[in-house]
Amino acid sequence: MQNIGEKQFSYDTFKAAYDTDPRIQELVTDFNDETISLKDSEMDDLKTSKKQSKDDVSSMAKRATKVGAKL
Numbered sequence: 228m229q230n231i232g233e234k235q236f237s238y239d240t241f242k243a244a245y246d247t248d249p250r251i252q253e254l255v256t257d258f259n260d261e262t263i264s265l266k267d268s269e270m271d272d273l274k275t276s277k278k279q280s281k282d283d284v285s286s287m288a289k290r291a292t293k294v295g296a297k298l
Contacts, residue, residue: 238259238260240260241263242258245258253266254266
């Protein structure tokens with residue numbers, strides 16, 4: 228994007244814009260000095276770890292297959 232004649236962002240200028248503009252914060256999920264990740268859907272707003280999700284699914288499966296011994 229260096230030769231298209233438009234404005235360019237360095238990491239510092241993008242971070243400053245991100246920190247001050249909520250519109251940019253709504254569009255970006257993560258960024259570093261080499262990449263910017265944009266939101267693909269509203270599900271990107273939810274932060275879950277893979278371990279937590281795996282544990283939740285495992286717990287749900289155990290509850291679903293547990294036959295009620297005490298009725």
